[in-house]
Amino acid sequence: MTTSEAAKSGxxxxxxxxxxxxxxxxxxVGTVSNVLNRPEKVSPTTLEHVQQVIExxxxxxxxxxxxxxxxxxxxxxxVVLDVRNPFFTDIARGVELRLAEHRRPLILGxxxxxxxxxxxxxxxxxxxxxxxxxxxxxGKVLPRLRRLRERGTAVVVVDRRTGSREFxxxxxxxxxxxxxxxxxxxxxxxxxxxxxxxxxGLTQIKHRLHAxxxxxxxxxxxxxxxxxxxxxxxxxxxxxxxxxLAGPDRPDAIFAANDLVALGVLQALTLAGVRVPEDVAIIxxxxxxxxxxxxxxxxxxxxxxxxxxxxxxxxxxAAIDDPAAQARDIVLEPxxxxxxxxx
Amino acid sequence: MTTSEAAKSGxxxxxxxxxxxxxxxxxxVGTVSNVLNRPEKVSPTTLEHVQQVIExxxxxxxxxxxxxxxxxxxxxxxVVLDVRNPFFTDIARGVELRLAEHRRPLILGxxxxxxxxxxxxxxxxxxxxxxxxxxxxxGKVLPRLRRLRERGTAVVVVDRRTGSREFxxxxxxxxxxxxxxxxxxxxxxxxxxxxxxxxxGLTQIKHRLHAxxxxxxxxxxxxxxxxxxxxxxxxxxxxxxxxxLAGPDRPDAIFAANDLVALGVLQALTLAGVRVPEDVAIIxxxxxxxxxxxxxxxxxxxxxxxxxxxxxxxxxxAAIDDPAAQARDIVLEPxxxxxxxxx
DNA sequence: ATCCGCTATTGAAACCTTTCAATGCGCGGA
DNA sequence: TCCGCGCATTGAAAGGTTTCAATAGCGGAT
Numbered sequence: 001m002t003t004s005e006a007a008k009s010g011x012x013x014x015x016x017x018x019x020x021x022x023x024x025x026x027x028x029v030g031t032v033s034n035v036l037n038r039p040e041k042v043s044p045t046t047l048e049h050v051q052q053v054i055e056x057x058x059x060x061x062x063x064x065x066x067x068x069x070x071x072x073x074x075x076x077x078x079v080v081l082d083v084r085n086p087f088f089t090d091i092a093r094g095v096e097l098r099l100a101e102h103r104r105p106l107i108l109g110x111x112x113x114x115x116x117x118x119x120x121x122x123x124x125x126x127x128x129x130x131x132x133x134x135x136x137x138x139g140k141v142l143p144r145l146r147r148l149r150e151r152g153t154a155v156v157v158v159d160r161r162t163g164s165r166e167f168x169x170x171x172x173x174x175x176x177x178x179x180x181x182x183x184x185x186x187x188x189x190x191x192x193x194x195x196x197x198x199x200x201g202l203t204q205i206k207h208r209l210h211a212x213x214x215x216x217x218x219x220x221x222x223x224x225x226x227x228x229x230x231x232x233x234x235x236x237x238x239x240x241x242x243x244x245l246a247g248p249d250r251p252d253a254i255f256a257a258n259d260l261v262a263l264g265v266l267q268a269l270t271l272a273g274v275r276v277p278e279d280v281a282i283i284x285x286x287x288x289x290x291x292x293x294x295x296x297x298x299x300x301x302x303x304x305x306x307x308x309x310x311x312x313x314x315x316x317x318a319a320i321d322d323p324a325a326q327a328r329d330i331v332l333e334p335x336x337x338x339x340x341x342x343x
Numbered sequence: 344m345t346t347s348e349a350a351k352s353g354x355x356x357x358x359x360x361x362x363x364x365x366x367x368x369x370x371x372v373g374t375v376s377n378v379l380n381r382p383e384k385v386s387p388t389t390l391e392h393v394q395q396v397i398e399x400x401x402x403x404x405x406x407x408x409x410x411x412x413x414x415x416x417x418x419x420x421x422v423v424l425d426v427r428n429p430f431f432t433d434i435a436r437g438v439e440l441r442l443a444e445h446r447r448p449l450i451l452g453x454x455x456x457x458x459x460x461x462x463x464x465x466x467x468x469x470x471x472x473x474x475x476x477x478x479x480x481x482g483k484v485l486p487r488l489r490r491l492r493e494r495g496t497a498v499v500v501v502d503r504r505t506g507s508r509e510f511x512x513x514x515x516x517x518x519x520x521x522x523x524x525x526x527x528x529x530x531x532x533x534x535x536x537x538x539x540x541x542x543x544g545l546t547q548i549k550h551r552l553h554a555x556x557x558x559x560x561x562x563x564x565x566x567x568x569x570x571x572x573x574x575x576x577x578x579x580x581x582x583x584x585x586x587x588l589a590g591p592d593r594p595d596a597i598f599a600a601n602d603l604v605a606l607g608v609l610q611a612l613t614l615a616g617v618r619v620p621e622d623v624a625i626i627x628x629x630x631x632x633x634x635x636x637x638x639x640x641x642x643x644x645x646x647x648x649x650x651x652x653x654x655x656x657x658x659x660x661a662a663i664d665d666p667a668a669q670a671r672d673i674v675l676e677p678x679x680x681x682x683x684x685x686x
Numbered sequence: 687a688t689c690c691g692c693t694a695t696t697g698a699a700a701c702c703t704t705t706c707a708a709t710g711c712g713c714g715g716a
Numbered sequence: 717t718c719c720g721c722g723c724a725t726t727g728a729a730a731g732g733t734t735t736c737a738a739t740a741g742c743g744g745a746t
Contacts (some may be wrong), residue, residue: 017732018734019732027696028695029734030695031662031694032733032735033695036734041695043693046694058490060469061733062472062731063472063733063735064410064733065701067407067733068408068700068703068734069700069701069735070733084432084436089426089432093427096452096453105467106451107450108450108451109449112419118444126403128406129406129446147401235634264636266638267637278708290606293581293603293606294638296614296638308647335659359701360702361703361704365722370726371726372704372727376704376705379723384724384725385724389725403704404703404705405701406703410700410714411702411704411732411733412704412730413690590701
């Protein structure tokens with residue numbers, strides 16, 4: 001109980017401050033601050049003594065005060081599209097690990113593809129004066145991002161490009177990814193290919209689809225069909241595959257826009273008694289862990305997610321150090337991972 | 344916009360403060376603060392006027408200063424065992440949604456089952472003076488948790504119980520869950536059941552296994568075998584199932600300690616040509632989305648994850664409001680979800 | 687003995703918001 | 717005309733840290 005604690009340790013409501021430490025150690029607050037932030041400036045004797053006092057009193061720095069004085073939060077904010085898609089949590093993990101090396105905390109939010117939720121997080125990060133922001137934008141946030149940057153918050157866009165040269169970004173070469181997937185299917189003899197994913201307007205869908213189309217066009221007798229979906233989850237994949245099975249001219253390969261869709265496709269085919277890969281091959285995109293763990297291990301176009309996270313943080317920290325630096329777009333290479341589902 | 348404002352007011356590097364707003368609006372800082380925090384105390388005319396000025400100047404409250412003065416951060420910290428397991432991200436999502444209703448930010452960290460990483464997060468949360476903490480403990484953190492609470496941070500344990508009556512907790516009835524799974528397998532005629540999961544020392548494993556054993560013992564001719572694993576991921580499930588297939592006396596049903604393990608089991612069986620559910624039935628635990636999306640949709644014992652998150656936050660906010668309140672253990676009911684994998 | 691130069695330490699100011707006792711103001715009642 | 721009341725507003729203090737110009741202390745050189 002708070003009151004009894006109070007009785008025990010004197011004044012329970014107030015926590016130990018640098019002032020208390022200074023008094024107990026017989027030094028000034030400035031020295032205590034130096035012990036915490038620039039230990040090399042302090043004589044060894046004093047250093048050790050003060051550290052002992054800190055330990056004994058259980059002093060813990062109040063970060064709010066530090067922030068207030070320093071004018072900026074050490075934390076980095078991140079707004080992710082969908083925490084339920086392992087693709088994004090894997091990126092977040094990469095981010096978090098890299099950040100840990102710099103002793104910076106991560107404040108993570110999921111917009112769930114909702115512009116309003118995204119905006120709420122931006123409000124929050126603005127009040128918090130985070131020093132950097134990682135975002136996969138949903139709504140029209142460019143003006144907000146500009147404002148944030150004007151106020152000294154570095155911004156890096158993840159898994160998207162802004163079009164303008166304003167903000168640094170990290171993404172994977174979707175054209176190359178689409179090419180890899182299509183080439184692989186064609187080389188293993190498939191000719192009637194379906195691409196399932198959407199919505200059509202997404203840049204990434206456009207790139208992957210267009211690249212696949214080019215590859216298919218280059219092969220005699222090969223055809224590519226586009227089955228558009230509204231979202232990119234397993235349900236969408238399942239429905240898309242069911243539609244294909246119900247219609248005429250069943251394909252002999254399916255290129256799913258991501259692994260969640262591919263898992264749905266696999267389910268629909270399995271339940272319909274279609275053999276994978278004998279009757280229909282499946283390839284996904286992202287190479288999340290669940291692709292490798294599927295009943296029929298799924299081939300996929302691997303996006304190096306941890307590396308994306310790391311690269312994003314490196315760009316961000318660079319931008320924090322030098323706000324005037326030129327924005328950079330980092331484009332990482334995807335990699336074909338062949339598993340059972342494409343024979 | 345902002346830049347021209349900045350130019351007007353002299354120093355562009357400094358952001359707009361309540362003082363600036365007060366000066367521009369011709370009121371005192373106290374009134375501005377009231378506009379922000381107790382609008383009902385301000386006359387309608389003044390209120391609107393000040394709000395306009397805030398808008399025009401693009402003022403955003405500095406949360407560090409608010410925290411410093413208020414003595415506590417509105418944020419809630421959460422340390423999760425493993426962000427890669429959807430079970431935990433689903434709980435986190437429930438937490439986040441409930442928190443959003445209260446306009447409180449969530450700072451999320453993943454300990455990855457590593458006591459050191461867990462400790463780093465506790466350091467961070469302590470410096471941040473978060474008002475509440477949600478944790479699924481890994482290491483020996485009881486003393487830390489006590490200290491945090493002494494300092495005014497409310498603590499709720501998630502998906503575990505502390506044993507002592509010190510901290511509130513939210514968990515699911517594992518005994519009941521184990522019972523449900525075993526009963527279901529027995530009722531559908533299975534007699535040679537294997538339980539895959541571990542490590543043995545985990546309370547949850549003990550409960551689920553022991554309950555299942557009791558059910559099996561109650562049925563003539565039924566047997567339960569325990570295949571212990573070191574972790575609970577798909578790989579472990581795959582290896583466990585392979586061992587079972589290689590040995591004599593193949594089981595006719597497998598109860599996996601969680602869905603990740605179950606997915607691994609499904610893969611091993613599928614690749615070995617064992618028919619699910621005809622030859623071997625599989626049931627998992629948690630009912631993550633991937634269970635429903637598996638090639639053979641997996642039966643599972645559903646843990647109400649979003650509700651766990653919500654309940655945890657409700658307990659936490661109650662503890663923040665009344666630190667002296669008695670700790671409460673909330674135990675939620677699991678639910679049997681039957682799908683194809685148990686026929 | 688005196689002074690110089692260097693390092694280690696000091697202590698007050700600044701960061702921005704919230705709080706709250708005090709003040710100002712307008713209005714109805716005497 | 718004056719008083720008192722209630723409401724709206726004021727403005728200074730407080731919160732804990734970091735920063736930095738100023739000071740103290742010390743050894744060595746002259």
